[in-house]
Amino acid sequence: MIVKEFNEHVHTLAFQLPKEGKSCCGDSFYIKTTESFMICALADGLGSGEGANESSAAISSLVEQNYDEDVDVLMQLCNKELKDKRGATVSILKVDFHSKSFTYSSVGNIRFMLYGPSGAFIYPLPILGYLSGKPQKYRTQTYSYEIGSKFIIYTDGLVLPGIKALLNKGNSVEDLSRQLDIYTKKRTDDLTYIVGQLF
Ligand SMILES: [Mn+2]
Incomplete structure (x- = not known):
């Protein structure tokens, strides 16, 4: 599955494949772009198949229903949402086009990297663990971007060597996606990535 969203401030391309032999993907994502912001949520449900999907899909629909909330509020709502479900690793990215800044928060093994034209490399560290409704610490940080x-942003089904070089070389989100193609063939888990370029 490929989903693209383009406007004058951002181009995004999301790509998703279930684990080999599975018809149901345990990862879920949600992307919304407006004139002033983009919000993007990615969740990897624990395990695989339907039980994993139940948790991750709950995150994408929660963010869809509350997209105008701040990232830290959304993370707390996500945690509550996963009470009595299997649990999930969750990352939320919100980009403010007018102030040229973004806020990111993550619990678990979903990775995020941003690479600027000047060579600036932003790699916010996640909190270890996963959301399951238990009391939880968050690390929500805001950065400016060029x-x-x-x-x-990608789940652990994608294993990438040299991510910095890849982001540096890719001239568009389609180009980045083409370069990622060979790594998606080697997956041993559900796999989701979202690539984007900010203008
Ligand atoms: Mn996974």
């Missing part, structure tokens, strides 16, 4: 910055 025009032309490229980013990737």
